Amino acid sequence: MWGQAEVTKFAEKHRLGEGARADLKKMFDSFVTKSRRRVTVRVPATTANMGPGFDCAGMALDVWNELTVERASSFSMEIEGEGAQKLPRDKSNLVVKGVEAAYKYIEQEVPTLRYYTLNRIPFAKGMGSSSAAIVSGILAGLALAGFNLQVKNEEELLQIATNLEGHPDNVAPCIYGGFQLGIHNGSRWWTDRVTMPHGLMCVVFCPDHATETSEARLLLKEQIAMQDAIFNCGRVAVLVAAFATGNMxxxxxxxxxxxxxxxxxxxxxxxxxxxxxxxxxxxxxxxLSGAGPAVIAFTSGRCGDVTAQKASEREEFNVAEALIAAADEIGCPGHVLITKPVEHGGYIVSETKVLDPENRRSRIHYVQD
Structure with a gap:
């Protein structure tokens, strides 16, 4: 298990800011050796594939789901927010599956639990709602049991989550934050971070309709042409280079x-x-964000860090309005979320603080921590 020295080394290696360092330390400090009666977990949305990085590239976004799990005399589940009308309230829910996977991994029986979820991640839009449910359940289960996982050279949490999800593109950034590249190295799942430039903004158009990932996968070919493989190899290289060098x-x-x-x-x-x-x-x-139907666009200011610039020098509102206009023209109702990447992934909190920024336009919403 990581200690303070490992957290500091990781933060220095990836040049994390003070806020990200504090959140990272909080995440690891939250794993204690005593079992808990009640725990609240926070996990981010993610965008997967990012164009050519099919099933291996993903990035955490500053939109968060919260899960509270408490030991109880009888099972119950309360769901608020995104997907509340569609998500199951029984043990088939992916949050419960995550908790069960955690207890199975540590070879303990799952106690009777009460679940409460507050979902802000758009449901079935391609923004990692299923991965968020799985990761939050695993984190909550491990915390309740007071079990510490091996991180260095093992990435045990990644193994549990990816074995449930099937691929690491969403679960890796949900766990670790930032822009992650994940692969199977022949013996286990492995992931590492790509540097992200300051001032990057994400403009996400979320159609009102939903898409099942399984349905979207049925459209994919089992064999691909050599020229398509070459095309994607080059595009993934350019994608990573753009982030690593800041050449947007x-x-x-x-x-x-x-x-x-x-x-x-x-x-x-x-x-x-x-x-x-x-x-x-x-x-x-x-x-396309994940399997869709959400479409994500990447923007920044004219120069430097976008948060220090005047609104007239920033592109996210122009892009948001263009997305809405294009969607209206073809009869695709929906709304836009303007958010940003986050360097840290899911973590355990004792209290939750959410700021609801004022909407500046009726169908464009800023989402921030």
């Missing part, structure tokens, strides 16, 4: 894809018009 202009090509977006276009007729609208409005790049 490269994202126009770095978010292009030949493996899944074109194949999924029949169930996402809004995809191509919205990508085109985002790029025309000044976005650096745009792509």
């Amino acid at each position: 202009e490269w994202l126009r090509h770095g978010t292009e894809d030949a493996l899944h977006q074109e194949q999924r276009a029949p169930i996402h007729p809004h995809l191509k018009p919205l990508i085109r609208a985002a790029l025309d409005a000044g976005a650096h790049g745009a792509c």
Whole structure:
């Protein structure tokens, strides 16, 4: 298990800011050796694939679900927020599956529990709601049992979560935060972080309709052409280079894809018009978020850190309005979330503080911690 020295070394290696360092320390400090009666867990939304990085690339976003789990005399589940009308309130819920996976891993019986979830991550839109449920359940289960996981050279939490989810593109950034590249190295799941530039903003158009990931996967080909494989190899390299160097202009090509977006276009007729609208409005790049139907565009200011610039120098509102206009033109109702990447992933908290920023336009919402 990591100690303070390992946390400091990790933070220095990845040049984390003071806020991210504090959150990282809080996350690891929260794992105590005593079992708990009640725990609250916070986990971020994620965007997966990021264009060409199918099933291996993903990034954490500053939109958070909260889960409270408490020992009780009888099972119950209360759900508020996104997906509250559709999510099951029994043991088939992925949060419960996550808790069960944690207890199975440590070879303990699952106690009787009461669950309360407050969901802010859009449900079934391609923003990692299922991974958030799985990771939050695992974190809560481990905390309740007072069990510490091996991190260095093992990434045990990643193994549990990815074995449930099937691929690491969402669960890795949900656990560790930032931009993560995840693979299976032949013996276990492995992931590492890609440096993110300051001032990056994410503009996400969320259609009102939902998409099942399993349905979207049925459209994919089992075999691909050599030219498509070469295309995606190059685009993934450009994607990573754009983030690592801060050259956001490269994202126009770095978010292009030949493996899944074109194949999924029949169930996402809004995809191509919205990508085109985002790029025309000044976005650096745009792509399908996960399996969709959400479309994500990446923006920044004219120079430097976007948070220090005047609104007139920033691109996210122009891109947001362009996405809404393009969606309205083709009859695709929805709304836009403007958010940013986050360097840290899921963690255990004793209290939750949420700021609800004032909406500046009726269908554009800022989402922030």
